[in-house]
Structure formats: structure tokens, C-alpha cells
Amino acid sequence: MLEMFKNSVKLFFKGKLFRDNRAVFMQWFKGFVIVLVLLLAIGFLVNPLVGVIVASVVGGALQPYLFKDLKYD
Incomplete structure (x- = not known):
């Protein structure tokens, strides 16, 4: 699981996630x-x-709704 996290972070900072x-x-x-x-x-x-x-509760509740249609590479 830690390796998956590291890989995702690397891809994020490269702009390829x-x-x-x-x-x-x-x-x-x-x-x-x-x-x-x-x-x-x-x-x-x-x-x-x-x-x-x-604001924290609403922001946390909005995250799944806002990011539901994002596509990963």
C-alpha cells in the first residue's frame, strides 16, 4: 500500500496522474x-x-462529488 501511495505521489508531481x-x-x-x-x-x-x-464538513462532503468524473492515466 505504501508503494502505491509513493507511485501516485510521483505521478502527481510529474503531472501524469x-x-x-x-x-x-x-x-x-x-x-x-x-x-x-x-x-x-x-x-x-x-x-x-x-x-x-x-466549511470543513461541507468541503469534505463535496470532494467525492467534485472528483467523481476525473479520469486517471
Whole structure:
């Protein structure tokens, strides 16, 4: 399992893990913006700690949805 992880990390840094790196970045960026907006909105309106918790949970829940259609090489 450690070898699989090492191999994936090597391919990622070479830029050969995903078929379309631009699509990966765009999906990551969408998730980043959603989490940032939630964090700032809830942090200012309610409480910063609640904002961090809610944004983290939502961001983690969005990951499988955002990355479900990515193709690997």
C-alpha cells in the first residue's frame, strides 16, 4: 500500500496522474471557492469556530462529488 501511495505521489508531481490536469484544477478551485465563501459568511455572521467546522464538513462532503468524473492515466 505504501508503494502505491509513493507511485501516485510521483505521478502527481510529474503531472501524469490525471488525464486532464486542467479539469482537476477547476474542480479543486470550485470546492475551494465554496468552502471559502462558507467560511467567511458563517465566520462573520455566527462564530468563526462554527464557520470553520461547517466549511470543513461541507468541503469534505463535496470532494467525492467534485472528483467523481476525473479520469486517471
